Amino acid sequence: MAAVTLKNISKTYDKGKVKAVNDISFEVEQGELFGLIGPDGAGKTSIFRILTTVLLADKGEATVGGLDVVKEYRAIRNKVGYMPGRFSLYQDLTVVENLEFFATIFKTTIRENYDLIKDIYEQIEPFKNRPAGKLSGGMKQKLALCCALIHKPEVLFLDEPTTGVDVVSRKEFWEMLKRLKKQGISMLVSTPYMDEASLCDRIALIQNGSIMSLDTPQKIIDGFPTQLYAAKSKDMYRLLKDFRSDPAVETCYAFGEWLHLTTRDDKNGNGVIDRLATQYQAEDFESMMIKPSIEDSFIRLMQEKQKTETIEQ
Amino acid sequence: MNPKAIVCKDLTKKFGDFKAVDHISFDVEQGEIFGFLGANGAGKTTAMRMLCGLSFPSSGSATVAGFDVFRQQEKIKASIGYMSQKFSLYENLTVSENIQFYGGVYGLSRSEIKQRGEEMVSTLGLKNEAKKLVGELPLGWKQKLAFSVAIFHRPKIVFLDEPTGGVDPITRRQFWDLIYEAASTGITVFVTTHYMDEAEYCKRISVMVDGRVEALDTPANLKKEYNTHSMDEVFYQLARRAQRTAD
Amino acid sequence: MKYFINWHVAPKEPQINMKQLFAFIRKEFYHVFRDKRTLLILFGLPVVQIVLFGFALSSEVKNIGISIFDNAHDNNSEQIINRIKTSSYFLLKDPVISYNEIEERFKEGSIKCAVIFPANFSNDLSHFGKAEIQIITDGSDPNTATILVNYLSAIISSYQSQLKPAQGISYQIIPQVRQLYNVEQNGSLNFIPGVIALIFMIVSTALTSVSIVKEKELGTMEILLVSPLKPIMVLIAKAVPYLVLSIINFIIILALSVYLLDVHIKGSLALIFFESIIFIITCLSLGLLISNVTNNQQTAMLISMMGMMLPTILFTGFMFPIENMPVIFQIISHIIPSSYYYIIIKAVMLKGLGFSYVWKETLILTGMAVFLLTIALKNFKIRLT
Numbered sequence: 001m002a003a004v005t006l007k008n009i010s011k012t013y014d015k016g017k018v019k020a021v022n023d024i025s026f027e028v029e030q031g032e033l034f035g036l037i038g039p040d041g042a043g044k045t046s047i048f049r050i051l052t053t054v055l056l057a058d059k060g061e062a063t064v065g066g067l068d069v070v071k072e073y074r075a076i077r078n079k080v081g082y083m084p085g086r087f088s089l090y091q092d093l094t095v096v097e098n099l100e101f102f103a104t105i106f107k108t109t110i111r112e113n114y115d116l117i118k119d120i121y122e123q124i125e126p127f128k129n130r131p132a133g134k135l136s137g138g139m140k141q142k143l144a145l146c147c148a149l150i151h152k153p154e155v156l157f158l159d160e161p162t163t164g165v166d167v168v169s170r171k172e173f174w175e176m177l178k179r180l181k182k183q184g185i186s187m188l189v190s191t192p193y194m195d196e197a198s199l200c201d202r203i204a205l206i207q208n209g210s211i212m213s214l215d216t217p218q219k220i221i222d223g224f225p226t227q228l229y230a231a232k233s234k235d236m237y238r239l240l241k242d243f244r245s246d247p248a249v250e251t252c253y254a255f256g257e258w259l260h261l262t263t264r265d266d267k268n269g270n271g272v273i274d275r276l277a278t279q280y281q282a283e284d285f286e287s288m289m290i291k292p293s294i295e296d297s298f299i300r301l302m303q304e305k306q307k308t309e310t311i312e313q
Numbered sequence: 314m315n316p317k318a319i320v321c322k323d324l325t326k327k328f329g330d331f332k333a334v335d336h337i338s339f340d341v342e343q344g345e346i347f348g349f350l351g352a353n354g355a356g357k358t359t360a361m362r363m364l365c366g367l368s369f370p371s372s373g374s375a376t377v378a379g380f381d382v383f384r385q386q387e388k389i390k391a392s393i394g395y396m397s398q399k400f401s402l403y404e405n406l407t408v409s410e411n412i413q414f415y416g417g418v419y420g421l422s423r424s425e426i427k428q429r430g431e432e433m434v435s436t437l438g439l440k441n442e443a444k445k446l447v448g449e450l451p452l453g454w455k456q457k458l459a460f461s462v463a464i465f466h467r468p469k470i471v472f473l474d475e476p477t478g479g480v481d482p483i484t485r486r487q488f489w490d491l492i493y494e495a496a497s498t499g500i501t502v503f504v505t506t507h508y509m510d511e512a513e514y515c516k517r518i519s520v521m522v523d524g525r526v527e528a529l530d531t532p533a534n535l536k537k538e539y540n541t542h543s544m545d546e547v548f549y550q551l552a553r554r555a556q557r558t559a560d
Numbered sequence: 561m562k563y564f565i566n567w568h569v570a571p572k573e574p575q576i577n578m579k580q581l582f583a584f585i586r587k588e589f590y591h592v593f594r595d596k597r598t599l600l601i602l603f604g605l606p607v608v609q610i611v612l613f614g615f616a617l618s619s620e621v622k623n624i625g626i627s628i629f630d631n632a633h634d635n636n637s638e639q640i641i642n643r644i645k646t647s648s649y650f651l652l653k654d655p656v657i658s659y660n661e662i663e664e665r666f667k668e669g670s671i672k673c674a675v676i677f678p679a680n681f682s683n684d685l686s687h688f689g690k691a692e693i694q695i696i697t698d699g700s701d702p703n704t705a706t707i708l709v710n711y712l713s714a715i716i717s718s719y720q721s722q723l724k725p726a727q728g729i730s731y732q733i734i735p736q737v738r739q740l741y742n743v744e745q746n747g748s749l750n751f752i753p754g755v756i757a758l759i760f761m762i763v764s765t766a767l768t769s770v771s772i773v774k775e776k777e778l779g780t781m782e783i784l785l786v787s788p789l790k791p792i793m794v795l796i797a798k799a800v801p802y803l804v805l806s807i808i809n810f811i812i813i814l815a816l817s818v819y820l821l822d823v824h825i826k827g828s829l830a831l832i833f834f835e836s837i838i839f840i841i842t843c844l845s846l847g848l849l850i851s852n853v854t855n856n857q858q859t860a861m862l863i864s865m866m867g868m869m870l871p872t873i874l875f876t877g878f879m880f881p882i883e884n885m886p887v888i889f890q891i892i893s894h895i896i897p898s899s900y901y902y903i904i905i906k907a908v909m910l911k912g913l914g915f916s917y918v919w920k921e922t923l924i925l926t927g928m929a930v931f932l933l934t935i936a937l938k939n940f941k942i943r944l945t
Contacts, residue, residue, distance in 0.1 A: 038481075039452070039453075039479055039480055039481035039482075039484075040452050040479035040480065041451060041452050042481075049782075049944060052786045053785075053786065053943070054782055054785050054786060054943050054944045055943060055944055056943060073942075077785070077786050077787060077788060078787075078788045080786060082782075082783060082786045084779055084782045084783065085779075086779050087779075088778065088779035088780050088782060088783050089780065089783075090780060091778075102783075102787075105784070105787050105788065105789050106787060106788060107788060136353060136354050137353045137354075138353075147783075163478075163479065164353075164478070165353070166352035166353045166354075166507075166552060167352065167507070167509075167545070167548055167549055167552055168352065168549060168552045168553055168555075171549070192479050194482065195545075207481060236514075237493045237497075253483075253486055254486055254489060254510075254514065255510055256509070256510030256511075256512075256513035256514070256543075256544065257510075257513045257532070257533075257544075295482050298481075298482055299482050299483055302481065302482070302483055303483070403587070403590075403591075405590070405591065405594045405595075406587065406590050406591075410587070410590060413583065413586070414583050414584070414586070414587045415583075416583070417579050417580060417582060417583020417584070417586075418579075418580050418583050418584065420579050420580065421579075
């Protein structure tokens with residue numbers, strides 16, 4: 001039995017003007033760490049709210065732990081853990097008070113499932129009597145995670161748990177998630193950060209309410225249709241403009257230190273690039289073939305989507 | 314006349330005993346794209362507020378666009394642009410109304426506002442949306458529009474506080490195209506970000522840890538110094554050392 | 561030198577100020593006209609106020625229930641009774657035939673005033689040149705009582721001046737005034753029940769609704785929903801602190817009234833408490849109901865204040881007599897819970913009456929409490945909208 005299933009789920013707001021979720025279907029397996037990767041406005045939060053039963057979809061069906069999100073919502077609410085987008089704990093209660101409150105409303109105690117949250121809680125324990133509102137972003141996320149886990153849920157829903165949190169805390173957070181996976185909890189996590197995608201078992205790349213691709217990170221990368229190249233030179237901005245303006249270049253995007261580009265003539269990519277470098281007199285030019293990252297795939301898929309959408313119009 | 318866009322020496326901000334910003338010193342050249350990085354709670358926002366003329370330093374000195382941050386705060390505000398992720402434009406005003414408002418606030422003439430406004434709207438591809446409420450625009454367009462409005466009055470320096478948070482990867486890059494364009498016309502860009510690949514687009518970056526500037530150099534030099542190929546690693550190594558865990 | 565170096569770089573100062581000002585003012589207009597709530601207050605409030613204060617409310621007294629105990633049954637008493645009947649100040653009810661009946665009607669609240677003609681009224685007038693008329697007023701409403709006495713005195717003295725003197729002696733009809741329920745002539749009696757009702761409205765209704773809506777705004781409600789908590793538990797948990805606070809407030813007000821304002825509590829304290837708790841529950845239910853219709857703290861506060869407190873102040877009857885108002889406002893007065901509470905509290909606290917006199921109002925109040933509570937529970941949103 002899959003932990004989470006969605007079939008043809010759609011949701012619009014504002015009397016149909018805003019199509020937040022557009023006919024989405026996928027499944028999360030038992031014990032899987034599944035990532036929903038996409039920017040703001042992609043529909044991630046709406047999907048989470050539909051699955052945690054606090055929002056009704058306009059169309060489609062969904063189940064969590066085998067239970068229907070509409071008809072059996074009460075049972076679902078007893079056995080899932082949920083960390084919604086913003087920090088949603090009580091700012092004026094202390095760390096301990098928050099934990100005890102959530103333990104009690106889930107009819108358990110901190111002690112009962114302590115081993116589950118132990119690793120995480122130990123990091124915030126020195127601040128246990130501090131009001132939650134006075135914690136740093138990273139600490140708040142850890143506390144919210146503890147409160148979501150306190151009753152040993154079957155499925156954990158984490159909506160953008162690492163947004164707005166510093167780099168170090170983000171890394172630590174994903175380490176914690178990996179450890180939780182070993183306990184057999186199924187997890188659905190959303191994030192706008194593409195680099196976090198590789199830490200999931202499977203991911204769905206989502207944009208404007210639709211899923212562009214769903215698979216393991218590796219398979220998505222493998223599915224990149226052409227060879228990808230990296231190039232750099234002394235004046236990056238000029239290089240970007242020059243290459244983009246050339247018809248031999250199919251796509252060209254800045255990726256930090258390098259440009260990532262694809263050529264129209266896929267078979268002789270290296271040759272094309274060398275020619276371009278000479279043609280535009282790029283100083284200190286370097287180039288190499290590279291394997292794409294999730295972000296490369298995301299951009300590619302977005303472009304293809306935009307192409308089909310313009311054709312349809 | 315001082316050719317540097319920003320100069321600060323031992324700039325400090327204390328809240329009681331707590332040193333939010335602890336004797337930072339650096340300068341930024343005219344027309345440079347300068348990355349101002351740091352973890353949450355490191356003191357970035359406090360430092361930026363001092364440089365924007367929004368708060369008085371406790372000690373030290375700084376000039377922004379040649380104006381002193383202690384005595385010429387109003388002149389600083391008139392010479393800079395500002396944009397942050399949290400607030401940029403008024404959601405219940407249309408695109409045109411926002412442009413007219415900010416143009417008016419910065420003292421542009423009616424004809425200037427009209428002409429530059431039309432230019433901006435067509436460059437961004439928002440001609441059909443000019444009469445729409447900003448709140449109805451997708452996030453990516455909002456951010457690009459906000460940046461354009463921030464430099465509408467051709468300021469010497471523009472301060473950007475995490476301008477690309479949560480935005481899709483293509484829009485993010487289009488945003489940086491706009492930043493490059495602006496820098497090529499001579500505007501100094503002072504930007505903070507959590508995306509380490511964006512740090513690479515900057516000429517130089519500084520990293521704040523616990524209120525102090527712990528690194529200040531070009532991305533290439535920093536990577537050499539920390540013996541790594543990615544800015545991610547550089548940042549991670551620096552941020553790990555932080556003592557401060559509270560906001 | 562430094563001064564001049566920066567001179568040329570300085571922005572154009574005077575022009576900016578006017579342009580800035582206009583740009584800002586124009587923006588503010590946009591905001592105002594696009595914010596429905598602000599518009600409601602801007603235009604709705606003056607209209608409501610003019611209508612209310614122009615038409616409905618006046619502290620003038622009219623149509624006050626009055627009964628006559630006529631022992632004289634002669635020409636003089638009939639004349640005076642006629643004048644009372646035709647006066648718009650009074651609504652003449654059936655005549656009474658005993659003091660007990662007067663007291664009963666006062667207790668019921670059907671009359672606020674009684675006039676008693678002695679058996680020898682005309683006799684005394686013609687033989688002694690002066691006679692007495694007894695006037696009894698309801699002291700639990702001292703302001704009205706005073707006004708009524710003035711009206712009656714005016715009627716009586718105008719009749720008196722019309723009587724033809726037999727031997728050049730002018731006639732004197734002397735009103736003997738007695739106030740029931742307020743021998744101490746305590747002027748503050750009037751508003752204490754009203755203030756109590758108001759405090760309950762504020763604490764129980766407004767604060768309860770804001771507290772629930774705050775959870776929705778902060779996002780913590782989302783987590784509460786995705787938990788085994790039953791909705792009724794959320795509502796009870798939200799309401800209980802304000803129930804306790806209201807009771808404490810009530811005790812403080814009572815204590816202050818007794819010790820500071822010299823109010824004598826005539827009736828049973830236990831009954832007062834019992835009735836108050838029913839009213840508090842009604843107010844809490846209203847608060848819960850309001851929290852169901854909005855996700856915005858400001859709106860919740862606005863609805864509680866404008867929608868609840870204002871009608872309470874205006875239509876409960878402690879500031880403006882209800883008898884005076886156009887029918888539509890009298891209907892409103894009959895719908896709001898605080899009117900019934902006010903009647904009950906006045907009866908028990910100030911008139912010292914027992915449950916038998918207020919059972920009707922108590923029943924209505926209890927019915928309202930149950931009704932509102934049920935709707936609030938049914939309407940509680942188990943999902944986000």
